[in-house]
Structures are given as structure tokens and as C-alpha cells.
Amino acid sequence: MTYSAIILVLLSTCLHAAWNMYSRKYRMSSGAFCIGGLTVCLVLLPVTAFYIEQLPSMNLEILSIIILSSLFQAIYFYGIANAYSHGSLSLSYPLLRSIPILMVLAYVLLIGEIETVTKQSIAAGFLIIIGCVLLPMQGLKDFKLSNYLNKMMIFVLIAAFGTAGYSIIDSVGVKKLAANSAEMSMSWVSYTYIYLQVLFTSILLGLISLLNKAYRQEFMTVLRYRKLRSMSISAMTMLAYAPILVAMTLVSNVSYIVAFRQASIPIAFLLGILVLKEKSFGVRWLAIALIIIGLIISALY
Numbered sequence: 626m627t628y629s630a631i632i633l634v635l636l637s638t639c640l641h642a643a644w645n646m647y648s649r650k651y652r653m654s655s656g657a658f659c660i661g662g663l664t665v666c667l668v669l670l671p672v673t674a675f676y677i678e679q680l681p682s683m684n685l686e687i688l689s690i691i692i693l694s695s696l697f698q699a700i701y702f703y704g705i706a707n708a709y710s711h712g713s714l715s716l717s718y719p720l721l722r723s724i725p726i727l728m729v730l731a732y733v734l735l736i737g738e739i740e741t742v743t744k745q746s747i748a749a750g751f752l753i754i755i756g757c758v759l760l761p762m763q764g765l766k767d768f769k770l771s772n773y774l775n776k777m778m779i780f781v782l783i784a785a786f787g788t789a790g791y792s793i794i795d796s797v798g799v800k801k802l803a804a805n806s807a808e809m810s811m812s813w814v815s816y817t818y819i820y821l822q823v824l825f826t827s828i829l830l831g832l833i834s835l836l837n838k839a840y841r842q843e844f845m846t847v848l849r850y851r852k853l854r855s856m857s858i859s860a861m862t863m864l865a866y867a868p869i870l871v872a873m874t875l876v877s878n879v880s881y882i883v884a885f886r887q888a889s890i891p892i893a894f895l896l897g898i899l900v901l902k903e904k905s906f907g908v909r910w911l912a913i914a915l916i917i918i919g920l921i922i923s924a925l926y
Contacts, residue, residue: 630875633868634882638889640865642718644858645889646896648705649714651854656834656844658702660852661859662827666820668856673820680817681806690798691818695825697790702826703833704784712777715897715905716760719890719916721784723757726750726887728789749922753887756915763906792882799870815870819863885923890916 647653673680708717730750733742759765761772795818803814834844847855872882891913897903 627875630872631885633872634885635888637865637868638886639892640861642889642892642896644861644865645705645718645893646714646900647858649709650901652710653855653858654706654843654847655703655830656840657847657851657855658706658859659827659830659834659844660847661855662823662830664852664856665859665863666824666827669820679809679813681802681809681814684805687798687802687805690794690801691821692825694791694794694798695822695829697787697794698822698826699829699833701784701787701791702830704780704787708777708780708784711775711780713897713903714901715894715903715909717777717781718893718897719760720757721781721788722887722890723753723916724782724785725789725792726753728785729792732789732793746923749919752919752922753916756912756919759908759912759915762908764908795870796873799873803874811871811874815867818870819867823859823863885920887916888920
């Protein structure tokens, strides 16, 4: 990874950990993310319309890619909203951010591009995974299935699947959009991509919110009383993902971005312990140490 890509990813990780902390603190739901995202798009609509001539050219292929990515984004937000309702930030966040590494590595292996990933990076990915296996434990002898076979873990896996999906798709989509409008700056390319992604993701989350009575009631509660909070958190998600899209154009393989984004793990872990006052155990600090070592190796190689 280049130094520019590393700086962009680090900026993103800080924002990402922050909005996840607020999502856990205020119990954001699928409906809340939907309302927040649509409100942000509505606020930014005049800017989009005013500068429409400076936006990159769109075609059916790129639009289809963005819609598919938005589907995975909706799966991701649905997963984290429910994971945080069943588990703490310091536990669920590291898990849902680490599992996608193996998913992306598996994808790279399946498409025959494993030679673009160094052995050190593969080893780093497994170090991170080992750390996350230790996270749910309260001690080194506390290995039991109940730590992993629970509702929180189900939604963590759903969120991880969504993360892996949109990471892979976006690495293709943003490059195609940039290539389709070579005269445009990457800032406008990223803005256009994210704006449409947030719009379609919010619509899909709105459809999820109509699935059952409880979701519909939560949706109406957010609409009446928590619009500004949802909008603020949704705006943070946009600001957090923009640097990632730019960084994706600066690396040879998306797995480097997915791996190094996990720098947000120790940040979110500390926010959970220090700000949200969640429980901490010695083995969890060991797990975070292994994750950080893996991150350093991934960044260097």
C-alpha cells in the first residue's frame, strides 16, 4: 500500500469507529439508517443538482454495480443494527470487521488472483482472525460454543458478509466510474458513487423496515423523534467511506484495503471500554494485541 492509501484508510477508520460507537450507544435500527441516509441525500440534492455538469458520466453497467453494492450495504447495516442490540461494541465490532478478511481472501483465491497477495498478508489475516476467536472469551480456558453460537454472532456474520460483498464490488465500481470520466477529479467520482450508494441503500433499508410490525413501529418512532440523530450518524458513514473509495484506486488488490481498515478495531474496542463502560477481560487485550500485530504486518507487506 502507498503512504497516501494508508493515510486515507486511517482517516476512515477513526470516523468508522466513531459512528459505530454512536450506533451502539443510541441503538440505531435499519429504519434509523434509512431515514438518516434519505435525509442526507435530500440535504445534498441541491449541491448535486447545482454541480451536475461536474459529476462523472454514468452508464447502465456502473449503475448496476452501485445498486448491487447498495444491496450488500443494506445487508451490512441490517447486520450491525441487530448485532449491537445483542452484544457490546468492544466484542461485536472487532468480530464483524475481521471476518471479512477471510471472505475476501477466499474470493481472491477463487478468482485465481492469490498471487497478488503476499504470504505475509495472508499470515497477518489469520493472526487477526485468531485474535477475534479469543475476543468472546473471558479467559484462555473459556473456549465454549455458547460464546459463538448466539444471536449476536449470527448478525455479526450477516454484517461481515455484507462488508465483504460491497468491498469487492466497490473496488471494481469506483475504478470503472473513474475510468468512464477520466477528466473528473477523484473527489467528484467518490461523491457521486457514495451519494447514489447511500440513496439506494436507504431505499433498500426502508423496504427491510416494512417487513414486520416491530420494524414499522421503530421506523415511525425514529421518524418522529430521532431524525437529526439518525442524519448525523448517516453523514458520518458517508464521510468515513469516501477516503476508502479513493484508496481503492491506489492499491493492486482490495484485500489490502479490507485488511488495513481493521485499524478501527482497537479504536472501537477502546471506545467501548472507556466511553461506553463495557466489561474488559485480560484475554480480550491479548486478542486486540494479536489483531494490531496482524494489521502492522498487513500494512508493511
